[in-house]
Amino acid sequence: MVEKALRGGVWYWLWLLLLVSFIGLAFYFWLQEHHHGAGMLTGLHRDLTWGFHIGQLAFFVGVAASAVMIVLPYYFHNYKEFGKITVLAEFLAVGAVIIAMLSVFVVMGQPTRVLYVILNPTPNSLIFWDLTVLSTYLFLNLLCGWMVLHSEYKGTKYPSWLKPFIYWAILWGPSIHIVTAFLLQGLPGRHYWLTAIMAPRFLASAFSAGPALLIVIALLLKKIANFNVGDKAIQTISKIVIYAFIINLLFLFFEVFTAFYSGIHSHMAPFLYLFFGYEGHREWVPVMWASMILGIVGLVLLLIPSLRRSETTLTLGAISIFLSVWIEKGVALMVGGFTPNVFETVTPYKPTIPEIMIATGVWSLGLLIITVLYKITLSVYESKNLAVKTRG
Amino acid sequence: MSMKRRDFLKITSYGIAGTFLSLTGGVIVGRGSELLKKMDTSSSEKVKWAMVINTRAFQTEEDFNSVILACHRAHNVPDIPDKIREVKWIWKDTFVRGFPTAETKYIGDEIKKRPFLLLCNHCDNPPCVRVCPVKATFKRKDGIVMQDMHRCIGCKFCMAACPYGARNYNFYPPREYLRSVNPEFPTRSLGVVEKCIFCYHRLDEGLVPYCVEASKGKIFFGNLLDENSEVRKVIAENIILVRKPELGTNPKVFYII
Numbered sequence A: 001m002v003e004k005a006l007r008g009g010v011w012y013w014l015w016l017l018l019l020v021s022f023i024g025l026a027f028y029f030w031l032q033e034h035h036h037g038a039g040m041l042t043g044l045h046r047d048l049t050w051g052f053h054i055g056q057l058a059f060f061v062g063v064a065a066s067a068v069m070i071v072l073p074y075y076f077h078n079y080k081e082f083g084k085i086t087v088l089a090e091f092l093a094v095g096a097v098i099i100a101m102l103s104v105f106v107v108m109g110q111p112t113r114v115l116y117v118i119l120n121p122t123p124n125s126l127i128f129w130d131l132t133v134l135s136t137y138l139f140l141n142l143l144c145g146w147m148v149l150h151s152e153y154k155g156t157k158y159p160s161w162l163k164p165f166i167y168w169a170i171l172w173g174p175s176i177h178i179v180t181a182f183l184l185q186g187l188p189g190r191h192y193w194l195t196a197i198m199a200p201r202f203l204a205s206a207f208s209a210g211p212a213l214l215i216v217i218a219l220l221l222k223k224i225a226n227f228n229v230g231d232k233a234i235q236t237i238s239k240i241v242i243y244a245f246i247i248n249l250l251f252l253f254f255e256v257f258t259a260f261y262s263g264i265h266s267h268m269a270p271f272l273y274l275f276f277g278y279e280g281h282r283e284w285v286p287v288m289w290a291s292m293i294l295g296i297v298g299l300v301l302l303l304i305p306s307l308r309r310s311e312t313t314l315t316l317g318a319i320s321i322f323l324s325v326w327i328e329k330g331v332a333l334m335v336g337g338f339t340p341n342v343f344e345t346v347t348p349y350k351p352t353i354p355e356i357m358i359a360t361g362v363w364s365l366g367l368l369i370i371t372v373l374y375k376i377t378l379s380v381y382e383s384k385n386l387a388v389k390t391r392g
Numbered sequence B: 001m002s003m004k005r006r007d008f009l010k011i012t013s014y015g016i017a018g019t020f021l022s023l024t025g026g027v028i029v030g031r032g033s034e035l036l037k038k039m040d041t042s043s044s045e046k047v048k049w050a051m052v053i054n055t056r057a058f059q060t061e062e063d064f065n066s067v068i069l070a071c072h073r074a075h076n077v078p079d080i081p082d083k084i085r086e087v088k089w090i091w092k093d094t095f096v097r098g099f100p101t102a103e104t105k106y107i108g109d110e111i112k113k114r115p116f117l118l119l120c121n122h123c124d125n126p127p128c129v130r131v132c133p134v135k136a137t138f139k140r141k142d143g144i145v146m147q148d149m150h151r152c153i154g155c156k157f158c159m160a161a162c163p164y165g166a167r168n169y170n171f172y173p174p175r176e177y178l179r180s181v182n183p184e185f186p187t188r189s190l191g192v193v194e195k196c197i198f199c200y201h202r203l204d205e206g207l208v209p210y211c212v213e214a215s216k217g218k219i220f221f222g223n224l225l226d227e228n229s230e231v232r233k234v235i236a237e238n239i240i241l242v243r244k245p246e247l248g249t250n251p252k253v254f255y256i257i
């Protein structure tokens, strides 16, 4: 089955080449950072030590966890329409977990010591748990996706010993995101994060942004690779996206209500800084409102049934929601957590070009793995179709 | 399907009996955990180091600088010009920044502008220790929150967790920013976290920390568990503040106002 990844057209190889060059560039900047110091290359500082990369961790763990929204109906409720897209969701989760784990790795100041985390298991640290649940989830999705595809290739049903692993993966999906929320929500003195609704809100935003990405991918594959996962599947997923997104907005409203009705200054301050500016600092105000506007656009496009049914508006809506959540969780979550800082003043943060280039490299590596896995998936289905045609 | 009266009475009485049983169980568990706690404090810990800074006695630039320099020189703390990425173990800051949750609108100008020495609080319940994935920061039996710069992986989780801004990440190669090197103390490498360590190396030799020595009586240092210690006395006799007490970290650096 693996050999199918090696047979592709010009565009396939060019795309891989592009990804590899981004990875190379990121590697260069990463080496630079470890030579000259994060002070020379990144926007991080004393008062904001987790920036763009840890934001990517939060966001992509969400994308990975959201596979459960597809996997669960298919295996658990036997929702046949999700047959083809389930493998896509599982492999997307594989790529997303890799992006998430690498995003943590690139922030380490002493990458050569990273094995200490495993050699000295420290259960009171959430990083230890995050690493454990993420690697388990990676293994589970790779196993389930691969075995299911392999049986498809052989024309049989997946072996029954796989069942427990599939259920395990379903349980594991939400747990990886809850643990990631726990990284942040248990820290005293970080008011923006210190909220019990962080984990549920993480799940809600993940279950909208992840499947939204899957819709875009599925529609893209239909266009460029002639691979159709089925309109019914896409329509069902778009409903999942919209419900989850509404819950996410509701949770945001709960947060804002609690902060502003209680009137506790330290709880209001991060919201004020992000949305309106604080002590004359307005760096993130336009970005936050962009996220809000994108969210509203996505909401309208996906809520109105006629718009949801048209592929163009559906794609636009899914992209809007994906970007809206990405801005809010992949970028602003870190900024709000650290601003105002522990002295209740503002030290602005802007990700630098090297930071963004390193992140691009990390995304590219994830995308590379997803591309190869998808290539294999598509080829398996293609040869099956051919077989049916020649036999028929 | 309706229930007979006898059955109903039976079930209700089971319910009541069950409630009483659980209550008894609850009381036992509650008492038990209290007992355990008592046993815990009777354990061998006899020393808990603490610092009391007399902010009224610090008047001139020189008062502050001599203390800061004594620490930074002895511990090879690099002198980094980039102010938002500098490394500092003990430094001067304003009351408003150091105690941001205190009421500051109507307080007197003198205290509002009075500089304060800030440093790691060696919290009794330190969030930085809780989050470290490799035990590079840990609490000693005598309460000192330690930092192992050779073990730290530079994840910066502890910096997100410390609510006092007491931790420093080496954003720049620290050795390039040292004016002179004290060979007795290790220098650090890029990408690790460091902070005040309450001069544990001096305490182990029976000496007081460098800053205490250089302050010439303006900083008190001693054992918080010893009722007759100097720190206990000055804490009892003065108006004392600690930073952000509402967070439950239990700082062990006290400020005389």
Ligand code: SF4
Residues within 6 Å of the ligand: B119, B120, B121, B122, B123, B126, B127, B128, B129, B145, B161, B162, B163, B164, B165, B166, B167, B195, B249
């Ligand atoms: S002041 Fe910060 S670094 Fe020091 S013990 Fe407390 S939490 Fe840890």
Ligand code: SF4
Residues within 6 Å of the ligand: B131, B132, B133, B134, B135, B136, B137, B151, B152, B153, B154, B155, B156, B157, B158, B159, B193
């Ligand atoms: S930066 Fe170092 S000391 Fe801080 S949590 Fe990470 S490994 Fe521990």
